[in-house]
Amino acid sequence: MSLLRLILRELKAIVSDKAIAVTLFGGVLFYAVLYPLPYLHQVPTEQALVVVDLDNTSLSRTLIRHADASPKIQVAAAAGSVGEAKAMIASGKFHGLLVIPSGFKRDLLLGKGATLSYGGDASYFLVYSALVEGLVSAGMDAAKSVQLLGLLSRGESFSGAALKLNPMHLNAVPAYNPSLGYIPYVVPGLFLLILHQTLLIGTGILGAGQWGRASADGGSDYWRQLSPLKLLCGRALAFALIYLMFGSFYLGWCYHWYGVTVQSSLMDMALFALPFLLSTLFAGIAVSTLFVRRDMPTQVMLLASMPVLFVSGFVWPLSLIPEPLVMVSKVIPAVPAIFGMLKLNQLGAGFSAVHTEWLLLWGLSLLYFVLAYIGLKWRLSRFTD
Template sequence: MSWYRLLAGECRAILTNPAIVLIVFIGVLFYSVLYPLPYLREIPSEQPVVAVNLDGSQLSRRLERFIDATPQVRLAARAASLDEARRLLLARHLAGILVIPEHFGRDLLLGRQPVLALAGDATYFLVSSTVLEGMNAAARTMAAEARAGQLLRAGVPPAGIGEQLTAVRLNVRPVFNAGMGYVQYVIPAVFVLILHQTLVMAAGILTAGQIGDRNGEAAGYWRRCPPWRLLLGRCLVFGLIYTGLALYYFGPALAMYGIARLAALEALWALIVPLLLAATAVGIVLGRLLAQPERVTLVVLLSSMPLVFASGFIWPETAIPDALNQAVQIVPAIPAIKAFILLNQMAADPAAILPLRGQLWLQALAYGLLAWWLLGRGQGLPSPGRQQPT
């Protein structure tokens, strides 16, 4: 059988399989819009908080204004007591509570170190850290003012105060995702996972569908060529289709959301090629082993969430149990997610991702050999997976 007929057969099999068309051509495009959808507003801002001002002094109202002026928080309500504030928080879905204690203004002037209570609803981790950050910033501004006042009253010359109150300041500069945006955080990783998962599904569905002679074609094109050719042909066809999709994902799709694309094109290629080969081979292996297209789809679908959380971009790898960390290393998506983020969002030197690239090539090779063996073993024979369960 000629290469031409093999490739034509592959293309026809892919394009005439509605499930594959749905996943590869419609799904991948749809996902590029759906996944960023919840995060389009990037960072939670102007979260509503309730103030319990037990003082009422000039200074306490000044603090309230400082808090309202931060970008993170806005003062949405006032309450007379902590209990009322808690009730309001629950009833109106507010994000936090600020309690200004009695005699706040007087204590501040007298240097008695009043204590502000700042509370954020930690059910929502991101919101609560935003709220606490905003209220804390306002409290720091207030503290700086108070400190200057105290020193002045103590007779320290104004020239000795100014900025120089804190002996050593800390200047925190977020890098790579300077705006601390959620899209830039989640989407680069999720896009890699989408490419990986849909490719594994598609190659698996195609492979599983060609086991036995369920299509009534006793002599399908896939039976008339040696397994190594079928393997290469399948990798080539899916590789070309996914090259197009990868170009879309790593190009206009990332650009559309304003996500950094710092990698050089050659460096991206050097990752895309082994990723696509490995994922296609994993798909063929799964297709052969699971023997039914819907089982492939199910397994890939169920694996997605554990893979996201085991991939180390949400929860540090060092905090995940070692056994789990090692177990997921067999999935191409794991090194791929890490490598693409390092290259594209963090501008790592290509040398830094060499081990990850090596891992991807190793996976491509290992799964390729396994796929070759499985394709050869099952060819022409009814597969064990087709036996009815007893």
């Protein structure tokens, strides 16, 4: 059988297998919509806030107006006590509370410290952070108003007092996430992880199904007549053709659609993605030789997806992960691929900055190629008449 004919047979086996087709084509398209969907608005705004005003003075009302003016907060209700406010938050209609203590204005005018208490529903991290950020900003604005009145009462000019309160003007411009949203932050790494996991599952299902079926009925499938090297090359090329399309869809159209920052050239992206694709392909084929049940690759890869997500370092600080675990995780192709692609594509680093990750991926490609060859040779030898 020629290599071209083998590739066509492999593609037919992939497309005609419902489990593989749903995992590859359905999974990639489904996750492209599912994961970003809850965060399309990027940053939470107008979160409902309950206010407990125990001071009831002009300054406390000014503070409440400042909080309501924040784009992140909407003062939706007032409560007479902290207990009542907690009950309102527990109902699910409100997400946070602000407690202004009794004597708030008096203590500030006397130069004493005043403590504002605020909190929110931490079940949703983005909602909670929006509430805290908005309330901190409102509290600082109120504090500056009191300080301004104090300076003016001591004879300071308005311009001089304003300069003392704001000695410098900070113009912060986000370089890599202009919207400061969730999608440009997490989607680039997550899409690479989806490509990695679906490819491992697809190759695993195909291989495990073939080994299990041959063990059960002794059938003479086309792959039994091939050498391990030819089967390995044909299978890798068949999946590579499919994932070249998927990779272009994720790293091209999806990035553009979701407004993800792209600062790398097409040539650099393709050059870096090549060893990632090859190492994942060979790893999937190698792992497939360990199973004879079609359901096992999906279960194992789905269980491993969350640990891989965390050790990849883009949603959880690597400093909080044990160093031995970080070192071991580098044998997973997705980990150096995510590190390198984020530096190259989102942070605008030159290709020399990802040279270490690129060489590591080529090393993993060679390692998993050898393991895949050994695994296929072992599997084929078991079915030799």
